[in-house]
Amino acid sequence: MxxxxxxxxxxxxxxxxxxxxxxxxxxxxxxxxxxxxxxxxxxxxxxxxxxxxxxxxxxxxxxxxxxxxxxxxxxxxxxxxxxxxxxxxxxxNQVNPHFFFNMLNNMYGLVDKDTDKTKKLILKLSELMRYSIYKGERTSVTLEEEVAYIQNYLDLHKIRYHKPIDIQFKTDIGKNGTIMPLLLIILVENAFKHGVENLRENAYVHINLMSDAKKMVFEIENNFDEKEIPKKEGIGLKNLKRRLYLAYPKKYTLTTTSMNSIFKAKLELQL
CATH class of the missing domain: 1.10.287 (Helix Hairpins)
Incomplete structure (x- = not known):
């Protein structure tokens, strides 16, 4: 062209x-x-x-x-x-494919061992996939829809893991806020991939989401094993930064800190 x-x-x-x-x-x-x-x-x-x-x-x-x-x-x-x-x-379109593949592999191994648990996983996974396919093509979704998607993701992990995990998700959002779909889930995925996945005990993920008519603040904190921390920035975080740059130029701040086996990320977005 x-x-x-x-x-x-x-x-x-x-x-x-x-x-x-x-x-x-x-x-x-x-x-x-x-x-x-x-x-x-x-x-x-x-x-x-x-x-x-x-x-x-x-x-x-x-x-x-x-x-x-x-x-x-x-x-x-x-x-x-x-x-x-x-x-x-x-x-x-790059968001979530590896997660879905891993979940399918996990369910394959659970089919004969725990049928009821497998059924619950399949229902939750289908809800996530439906959102990714139909809502993911939109330019924006309501914050309520994005919150529901994240909650389904968290519920799926609660069912998936055999070990206890301290998962907290607190929200205080306005009614009219909208956001680009599948934007926040990248930070949530990283918390599980680089934190919960590699810890045998005392793993936690704490999330806070607040918004009004003009601004949204998303904070997430998780612990991790310093021996397993990747040396380079992951593809997911690069993806998020690029999407923010394209969709919200000069309307966002994204900060991350990693100290004493604790990772924190904070995204502030003008709506």
């Missing part, structure tokens, strides 16, 4: 340049025939009719040029917005 736009732009430039040269040359030839061998240099030397034609011509040419420039700016802005939308959708 970009290459086509460049080709069309170059074609228009060539046409305007050719017309700009051809018409004045035609007038000069006409002048030469009309006035004989006298050279024409200044506009006042031209017959009045030809002078008027030249003024009208260049006025029209100027208007066409301005309109063309405006149309190109509009096309570039549209292209930029479409590119941004495609990138956001691509990033959203």
């Amino acid at each position: 970009i290459s086509t736009l460049k080709k069309n732009n170059w074609l228009v430039v060539k046409i305007i340049a050719m017309v700009s040269i051809a018409i004045p040359l035609g007038i000069m030839v006409y002048e030469f025939i009309l006035l004989g061998n006298e050279s024409v240099v200044f506009l006042e030397d031209y017959p009045v009719a030809i002078g008027v034609i030249i003024i009208i011509y260049y006025t029209i040419l100027l208007v066409i040029g301005i309109l063309w420039i405006l149309s190109q700016l509009s096309a570039l802005l549209t292209l930029r917005n479409e590119t941004k939308k495609h990138e956001i959708m691509h990033l959203q």
Whole structure:
């Protein structure tokens, strides 16, 4: 699409340049025939009719040029917005696939051992997948919908693990707040992947979500095993930062701290 736009732009430039040269040359030839061998240099030397034609011509040419420039700016802005939308959708589609695969593998191993538990896991997983497929394609969802999705995710993990986990999820949200879907779940996934997953005991995940008509604050804290902490920033966190940059430019702050086997993340977002 970009290459086509460049080709069309170059074609228009060539046409305007050719017309700009051809018409004045035609007038000069006409002048030469009309006035004989006298050279024409200044506009006042031209017959009045030809002078008027030249003024009208260049006025029209100027208007066409301005309109063309405006149309190109509009096309570039549209292209930029479409590119941004495609990138956001691509990033959203990267959320959760590994989690779903891991859950399916876990359920496969539980089918013969604990049928009732497997059934509960399947119901919770289907709810999560339904949200990811249908709500994940939207540009925004209500905070209530996102909270329900996170709660289902937490409930699924409560059923999944055999070890005790201190999971707390406190919310105080307004009624009219909206947010990009699947935005907060990345931080929640990291808390389980890098924290709960590697701890045999005393694992915890504490989450607070507060919002009003103008602002949302999401805080999450979890403990982890320092021996298992990854050396590089994970793909999920990079994904989150990129999505925030594209969808909420200059409207967010994301801070993370890791100290004494405790990881904290705080996201402040202008709604």
